[in-house]
Amino acid sequence: MHDVPLSHRRRRFLAQAAVGLGTGLVLPRVGVTQDDKWPSRPVKVICNFPPASSPDALVRAISQPLGQALGQSVVIENRAGASGMIGAEAVAKAPPDGYTLLMTAGSTITTNPHVFAKMPFDPAKDLTPVAALARLNLFLVTRGDFPAGNVAEFLSYLKKNPGKATYGSAGNATGLHLAGEMLKSQAGVFAVHVPYRGASLALQELLAGQIDFYFDPGIALQHVKSGKLKLLAIGAPQRSPLYPDIPTLHEAGLKNFDAGTTHGMYAPAGTPAPIVERLNREINTILATPAAKQQIANLAADATPMTPAQFDALMREDSKRYGAVIRERKITAT
Incomplete structure (x- = not known):
């Protein structure tokens, strides 16, 4: 049998296709991928902090x-531990198919790479920003009988009494710790850091009068x-719109002071862009x-709707700022 010329083949294929369409045969659509069928089953979101934490509360608000x-x-699974790295690693190494996502506090992305000598994954390479959910700011809170009624009096007290005041945090290298060190650095004061295993424990000690102040994530x-x-x-x-009469530390003289962090959702690197x-x-x-x-x-x-690219740029800027503080203050995770 002689070969049929290519032009004849093409015409024959088109004729057969037309017949197929006329008889109800469904032909593959050009460009159809598995992305078009997503999601065809439940989506799992791993929250790398425990139940009742701020990342957990945020993801449950939208799930x-x-x-x-x-x-x-949308199924939520809490995998806490190791400053958020256990849950984040699980997502970083998951198939990039849109069925396993990460809900994390910003510290996992912006702080951990600067305070841990080795990490089991690289947030910048192994995770893809999906959506920023909220910006959490920190509030400078003192015990009720602290001898200062405003920021100026507070900073004046610290300057006149170096090392006498104590401040709590949720642990070494946490956002609360970094905020305290930022204040000490910019104000030129010294206060003793007392780390606890979580912000709630630091709050309990503040209420009991065991420490003088701390940067509160909203629970106080x-x-x-x-x-x-x-x-x-x-x-x-x-x-803050919640407290419009309370000044910022920037207004109090600590230029551009920003101890906020953005919590958000990530996917494994390589997850299809349409997803x-x-x-x-x-x-x-x-x-x-x-x-x-x-x-x-x-x-x-505050809710922070933005594009993935905007989210990525914000987190890179936060990482740069916190990295500088960590190096200057020689902060480690231990």
């Missing part, structure tokens, strides 16, 4: 509406309202709803 938008359930504000503690300033560039884009779009839509805004406000945080 149900996100599941409704995707048409599949109820005690500020009751008068047991004093809120002196916000560790952020802008005032990342859809997740980003759905999450940003949810963040604009009154219900999500209220739940985020309950954490004394």
